[in-house]
Amino acid sequence: MTELSSWLLIALGGVAGLVGALLGLGGGIFLVPLLTLALGVPIRAAIAASLISVIATASASSTVNLDRGLVNLRLGMVLEVATSIGGLAGGFTAALLSPRHLFLLFGLTLAGMGVIMARRSGRRNVIADTDVDPGRLGGRILEGETPYVYRVRRLPLALGASLAAGAISGLLGLGGGIIKVPILTAFCGIPIRVAAATSAFMIGVTAAASSFLYFGRGDVALPLSAAIALGALPGSLLGAHLSHRVQTRSLKVIMALVLLTMGAQMAFKAL
Amino acid sequence: MRGGRGVRIERVIEGALAFGLLVSSALFILGLARGASEPLKWGILLLMLTPVARVVILTVGLLHERDFRFGLVSLFVLGVLLSGIFVSGRLAPRPASGAAAPARTP
Numbered sequence: 001m002t003e004l005s006s007w008l009l010i011a012l013g014g015v016a017g018l019v020g021a022l023l024g025l026g027g028g029i030f031l032v033p034l035l036t037l038a039l040g041v042p043i044r045a046a047i048a049a050s051l052i053s054v055i056a057t058a059s060a061s062s063t064v065n066l067d068r069g070l071v072n073l074r075l076g077m078v079l080e081v082a083t084s085i086g087g088l089a090g091g092f093t094a095a096l097l098s099p100r101h102l103f104l105l106f107g108l109t110l111a112g113m114g115v116i117m118a119r120r121s122g123r124r125n126v127i128a129d130t131d132v133d134p135g136r137l138g139g140r141i142l143e144g145e146t147p148y149v150y151r152v153r154r155l156p157l158a159l160g161a162s163l164a165a166g167a168i169s170g171l172l173g174l175g176g177g178i179i180k181v182p183i184l185t186a187f188c189g190i191p192i193r194v195a196a197a198t199s200a201f202m203i204g205v206t207a208a209a210s211s212f213l214y215f216g217r218g219d220v221a222l223p224l225s226a227a228i229a230l231g232a233l234p235g236s237l238l239g240a241h242l243s244h245r246v247q248t249r250s251l252k253v254i255m256a257l258v259l260l261t262m263g264a265q266m267a268f269k270a271l
Numbered sequence: 272m273r274g275g276r277g278v279r280i281e282r283v284i285e286g287a288l289a290f291g292l293l294v295s296s297a298l299f300i301l302g303l304a305r306g307a308s309e310p311l312k313w314g315i316l317l318l319m320l321t322p323v324a325r326v327v328i329l330t331v332g333l334l335h336e337r338d339f340r341f342g343l344v345s346l347f348v349l350g351v352l353l354s355g356i357f358v359s360g361r362l363a364p365r366p367a368s369g370a371a372a373p374a375r376t377p
Contacts, residue, residue: 006303052315052318052319055318055319055321055322056292056295056318058322059288059291059292059318059321059322059325060288060292062284062285062288063285063288063289063292066281066282066284066285067281067285069281071281073280073281073329074341077329077333077341077344077345077348078341078344080326080348081344081347081348081351084348084351084352084355085351087355088351088354088355091355204321204322204325205322205323205325205326205348205352207322208319208320208321208322208323208352208355209351209352209355210355211319212319212355212356212358212359213355213358213359215315215316215319215359216358216359216360216361217359220315222302222308222311222312222315223302223303223308223311225311225315226299226302226303226311226314226315227299227303229295229299229315229318230296230299230300230303233292233296
């Protein structure tokens with residue numbers, strides 16, 4: 001790997017970490033298409049590099065989010081049961097699928113999530129009456145100076161989404177946040193900031209579950225993965241710090257467009 | 272959540288994550304600067320083990336708090352992760368199909 005491409009990969013990891021941490025995603029959703037389509041990296045090496053970068057992003061942004069009390073540890077752990085099983089299953093299945101099928105699956109996942117993101121309502125999940133019992137899995141958050149309560153609804157749906165997120169993570173090198181965050185927020189009563197922080201906390205474990213399988217199979221290209229992860233660390237720290245100041249609504253619209261475009265490109269390449 | 276000695280579990284997890292990230296970053300810088308693969312390999316392995324360490328800490332913390340329901344949930348997740356590590360140690364490396372090829376120079 002030349003010096004130029006090292007710097008380019010570090011920068012790429014930085015951008016993926018920044019955007020990933022802002023939205024509670026790992027950033028793999030940008031990395032895999034960019035590595036394969038723009039830099040010609042084989043898809044399995046790109047997925048492995050993305051998983052390593054997702055771990056870096058998740059760990060770095062969690063150090064910030066834990067400090068702010070945004071991570072719901074118990075909810076994260078319950079959902080991790082489903083994601084880690086899904087992650088392992090996805091990691092095994094990936095070896096059985098052809099690169100063409102992986103491209104197609106990736107493209108369809110991106111496009112599908114783009115549609116959900118574009119159509120997501122701006123509904124609020126917080127309850128202003130702080131005497132309401134949040135239940136075993138719910139919690140309390142501060143928005144500015146105002147305390148709010150949230151309760152977790154439709155736990156089976158949250159678990160199903162987490163299982164799917166885990167499987168897609170292992171198959172495609174994503175964190176799975178792109179599936180969990182919209183579903184937890186739209187259907188399960190969890191405020192977007194808590195969903196993003198808890199998802200970011202979980203995706204490190206999800207990605208780790210499948211990354212060991214890629215590592216064992218020799219799919220991890222060391223300089224490529226290390227350079228991207230090295231960039232992702234400062235990028236995601238910056239993203240986690242900035243998350244309070246950015247208008248997430250406008251970011252989500254841009255995200256939806258990026259997802260749809262990249263998804264269409266990946267699916268097109270497979271056909 | 273609070274550990275038995277009044278230490279917040281969140282703080283311990285934060286410390287473990289920060290430690291893993293710092294050491295693996297240092298190994299990445301060393302490996303990339305010298306073009307050596309050993310520091311890169313160990314850096315990546317350490318990074319991959321960081322989430323495992325945080326599940327271990329959370330499991331121990333929850334069991335220590337006598338929160339057995341969530342402690343067992345956490346233990347289960349740890350079991351899945353460890354089984355992934357166990358299986359990966361027994362996987363035959365894929366025959367060279369370009370998977371480990373470096374990125375094309377732009």
